[in-house]
Amino acid sequence: MKNNVRSTLLKTTTGHTISVTIFSPEKSNNKSIVISSATGVLQKYYSKFATHFSTLGFTVYTFDYYGIGKSKTKNIKQNTADLYTWALDQAAVIKFAKQEQLQHKITLVAHSIGGQLIGLNPEIHLVDSIVTIASQTGYWKYFKGFYRLRMIVFWYALIPITTPLFGYFPAKKLGLFENLPRHVVYQWRKWGVHPEYMFSEFSDLQFSNIKCNVLSLSFPRDSYAPKETVDWLASKFTNTKVDRRHLIPEDLQIEDVQHFGFFREQFKDSLWQLTENWIGTH
Structure with a gap:
């Protein structure tokens, strides 16, 4: 099945514009997928996943958060976006997807911080199902050994020291x-x-208002989202059924997944198939 790809600039409620890419199928199955990226990961990283699902009949939307990638419209030092801004980016794309295809059921596929932003998304009620991929808390005490030390250094040294120095967080220089x-x-x-992560700043979050089905996936040897951190975020969906799965690569006879592997094409017949099947039944 063929598909076509187009890009557009979408204005959000904050007044800025973000870049959105739409993967349209030749024959629609009346379902849409919105992919919400991990921190600092560009939408192009998800293009193979998006292309695959569009060949299955889904209309798929990817986007760059304001301030990065194709949504970087000014000098990053002048950019005033925060994580709430990014949550409104996520909301704007979901609303856009619904307006484009009113009859479609929408699945939000949220990677890492994308799943956290759900809590700040005022349009999350528009989605019909949610799949979170390694979405977690970043509180450092949930990490162990070397990875706990790495988180301590990240929160208490790297960000506080380098960000004022450069006027932005120089993640590229740090190889991140x-x-x-x-x-x-x-x-x-x-x-x-x-300890309460985002709940320490926001008491009125959307997690408890979500009624649609949620699939929460995590993987062993994911140093950015250990099982306990993903369990923590999954527990915040208090008024819906969460299908919580910690997938062991050896059991599925696949290669290691860790934090970024899920969206690699090599998992088309395993993890992507699992996702397609879950969406189909939820």
Whole structure:
């Protein structure tokens, strides 16, 4: 089945514009998928996953959060976006997807911080199912051994020292991900040093209002989202059924997945198939 790809600029409720890519199928199954990226990961990383699902009949939307990738419209030092801004980006794309295809059921596929932003998304009621991939709390005490030390250094040294120095978080220079606006990392750090993470700043979050089915996936040897951290976030969906799965690669006879592997094409016949089957029944 063929598909076509187009890009557009979408204005959000904050007044800025973000870049959205739409993967349209040749023959629609009347379902849409919105992919919400991990921190500092560009939408192009998800293009093979999006292309695959569009060949199955889904209309798929990817986007870059404001301040990175194709949504970087000004000097990053002047960018005032924070994580709430990014949650409104997620909301804007979901609303856009619904307006484009009114009859479609929408699945939000949220990677890492994308699943956290659900709590701040005022349009989350528009989705019909949610799949979170390694979405977690970043509170450092949920990590163990070397990875706990790495989180401590990240929250207490890397961000506080480098961000004022550069005027933004120089993630590329550190070999991490895309550079981030300073208010994004300052707010992220504020959460990461508190046991209640984002709940320490926001008491009225959307997690408890969600009624649709949720699939929460995690993987062993994911140093950015250990099982306990994903369990924590999954527990916040208090008024719906959460299908919580910690998938063991050896049991599925697949290669290691860790934090970023899920969206690699090599998992088309395993993890992607599992996701398609779950969406089909939920």
